[in-house]
Amino acid sequence: MPPEAAQRKQAGPEGIIIAGPDSKQWIRESMAEERKVKKHFLLVVLLAAMVALSASAGAQAPAAAAAPVVKTLAAPAVSGGMSLTEALAKRRSVRAFAATPVTDAELSQLLWAAQGITEPTKKMRAAPSAHNWYFLHVYVVAADGLWEYQPDGHKLLKVSGTDYRQTISMQPSVKSAPLSLLVVGEYGRAAQVAGEATVGRRFVDLEAGHATENLLLQATALNLGVVSVGGVDPVAVQKLVSLPADRTAIYLIPVGRAKQ
């Protein structure tokens, strides 16, 4: 091939040389260079990924929410026992208690009497409530901590592992009882649904009276001693046991066996 023809073959449409003995060498070199750059780039990316991975592995994993501690209560008795008439005749406030513990079965029965579900379809409770609004919550103040009664499922939910029996009240009856029940009410929600704070408050207090009387009569029927302590400092109790904002302590009911 004449040299000009070979030159033309090497030249592109704009006359730029795209192939030729020297340019082949140049292409080989530049491709090798390109491969080197790519290799470096991949290495850098790989290293960066490894650093990011090890950093994320070393980082503090978000703490998983602790599973709630639940105590299932034995099914309560719904018939039998001391007659209501006899319990009414026998009920008396007891303020000094023996150290004998209240059994789980007794506790189950007391909680059911106060707020247990007695009509499962509408989840209606043992104590009456204005419009079925149910403003009350019952807590157990015990040696193994503070527990909230869940009427739905008839169980206890652990709120705290602290023993508040000596600190929740100044009254000797509470301090000497193996456990106390704390009745709290939702005054804020009551004001909202009743439309007026004073009406809402009255509804909550009346409901607390009903639930507490159920409890006192059930305790009497089980030959347990109780007293309804209304001398409660709601602000101090709220702070001490960290009650949710709209839960106000109304009644403390120490429970045990009367000290002989």
Ligand SMILES: Cc1cc2nc3c(=O)[nH]c(=O)nc-3n(C[C@H](O)[C@H](O)[C@H](O)COP(=O)(O)O)c2cc1C
């Ligand atoms: C609203 C209310 C608040 C009460 N507060 C206390 C109290 O803080 N401490 C106490 O020892 N008894 C308290 N009691 C219990 C009464 O003192 C007791 O019911 C009264 O002396 C009648 O005796 P009885 O319950 O044996 O029939 C309270 C009772 C009610 C109804």
